[in-house]
Amino acid sequence: MPETLRLRRVAIDTYHENVAYLHRDCLAYRSEGFQALNKLEIHVNGDGPPVLAVLNVVDDPAITARDELGLSEQAFAQLGVAEGTPARIAQAQPPDSLGAVHRKIHGERLDQAEYHAIAQDIVGNRYSKIEMSAFIVACAQTGLERDEVLALTRAMLDSGERLDWGEPLVVDKHCIGGVPGNRTSLIVVPIVAAHGLLCPKTSSRAITSPAGTADTMECLARVTLDPRELRAIAQRERGFLAWGGTARLAPADDVLIAVERPLSLDSPGQMVASILAKKLAAGSTHLIVDIPIGPSAKIRHTRDALRLRKLFEFVGDSLGLTLEVLLTDGRQPIGRGVGPVLEVRDALQVLRNDPQAPADLRAKSLLLAGHLLELDPQVRGGAGQALAEEILVSGRAWAKMEALIDAQGRNREPPTLGALRHEVVADNDGIVCAIDNRQIARIARLAGAPLDPGAGVDLYRRLGEPVRAGDALYAIHAEFPADFRFARAQAARHPGYRIGEPGTTIAEEGVA
Incomplete structure (x- = not known):
């Protein structure tokens, strides 16, 4: 005994x-x-x-x-x-599904039942992180056929709860990531909700980036809301910006993400399954997917983006999700701020129609909002972007954002920008001919973002702009001296900017 x-x-x-x-x-x-x-x-x-x-x-x-x-x-x-x-x-007896993982390690294809068993065992805590790492690496290295991606999506979807809003048109947008800044959701959701479309935005916290939508929104309001609160806010305001962890949506995905993060693995098949399982579990019926393309983005070439778009469309269509994929410019960060407080600043400047608002963040937000608005049968095709701009310029989007903040619970003590500040300057005269997204994101994370919301990078220069030796390229902000030293040391090794001679051609990457 x-x-x-x-x-x-x-x-x-x-x-x-x-x-x-x-x-x-x-x-x-x-x-x-x-x-x-x-x-x-x-x-x-x-x-x-x-x-x-x-x-x-x-x-x-x-x-x-x-x-x-x-x-x-x-x-x-x-x-x-x-x-x-x-x-x-x-x-404990090893989970029966572990045999399927061993088969995947050897490059074999798995079927729906096997992926379902793996997902259920993961949610049931029958896998150690070592065993989950083996599964993730096997999927990344041997690859997933498109039918396997569909099977994995269904398995993740079935691992938890599904929200049902009782409406035929529930819209959302998602960026696959890889571009710092890019905080379009804080602008798109108020625009779309102000029009009257239901846009319940459940977001994850940052995985490998300096800020996620939930991290950024938390500077303004509560994001940890239970399903009952989410439903009440959505019914009243036609949207929200909240963390999805409390609703138990595709929980197998949450566990796998926790393992993927230290491995820095984000294979195309697993990414598609993760995104679409979460969106379907959140009750979305129509989705816009943003795929940025650039030399230091997740997707570097248009040909790879087109393959990924086909995979998104295949899985979305198979699961009854109306989906549109946009290929966008990912050659540099979007907006000026990288890190929660700085990204909130940028988004609020756009919503308030501040003349100092980042033009690229405004333009991209209007593009995405326009495509979502055109899902409304009453909006003529091609008229969505103009309608989105009218909602923004009129102040209706800002009023809706204020209402969302109050409905979720306004943060009465919002975080402030990190007091430790260091400017990184150009070494020579020329033009900015490249900005490394990964390096800027890494510096911002070393500075403390997103755990310290006021940490991050404030960008001063963009692609194609002329600079002189000694001109500031960006400022690093941090709260704690150790983080500040790490970020400064990394910037000294590789600042993330390449300054070329005047007349240097900036490589363009085609987008559709």
Whole structure:
């Protein structure tokens, strides 16, 4: 009979992974043959389903005593019992779906049932992060056929809840990322909602970027809202800008993203499945997808963007989602700010019709909003962008944004720009002939964004502009000295700007 241990809550956030802690001198550890990184079944209250966790072994009784079973925050919450509750542990059987992962590692195609089983086991915490990493790398390296992408999308979609708004036209837009700034959602959603189309925007927090839509909106209002609140706000205001984590939408995707982030993997098939599963789970019926193209964007060539567009269209059409893909200019950051506070500044300048508003952010937002407005049967084809501009110029978009902020819960103490500031200057005379999106994003993240909302990069110069030696190219903002040093050191190694001789040709990348 397995030894009974007392449960202990260990205040460690293990980020989408259940972790159990046993003392090295625990009788159960010694007698049952457990080893570090084994998976355990944890049983409480008789016949209830067990919780699975990965074992860590500790030597400090202050963390877990010899007669205790320590559990990370997530695992403890899943059991839903009090500290001190008796628990039994046993070796966990490997999930049956792991065999499919091994087949994928060897380059074989998987079917719908196999992807469904993998997704359900991931949500059920039956996979360790090591096993999920193997699955992600296998999908990225051996590739996914388009039918596999469809199967993975369906599996992610079926892993959680689906919102139903009870309307035939629910619109949204999504950018695949890779371009800093680009905070168009904060402008597009108020425009579209002001027109009356339902645009419930559920967004993730930043994965590898210096800011996500939810991170940026959080500077202005609450974004952690439960489904009941989201529904009430959408019915009243025709939209919102919120974090999607509370609604349990495609939760298998959330877990996989947590593993993809440190791996810096974002393969086309997994990206399409992730985006479309989330949008369908959020109740979208019509979607605009923005694919920026540029030398340092996620998609570097038009031919690759066209292949990705076909994949989006195939999966969207197969799942009943009306979808349009726009190929846009991704050669440089959009707007001036990179980081939550700076990106909020840019978006509000556009919404308020400030003469200092970034022209590129305004233009791109109107383009995307125009395509969404043309989904309204009452809007004539080709008239959407002019209508979007009228809504913006009239002040209706700004009024709607104010209403959304109040409905979600205005942030009465909004974060401020980081006080530590350093300007990066040009080394020589010439013109700006290249801006490295990845490098600018990396500097902003080293400065502390998005965890420190006031950290980031404030851009002064754009492609094609002339500069003289000593002119400021951008400013780094940070809150903490260590982050400030890291960001400055990275900018000194590679500032992210290339200054060419006057007359240098700036390579164009075609967009449709």
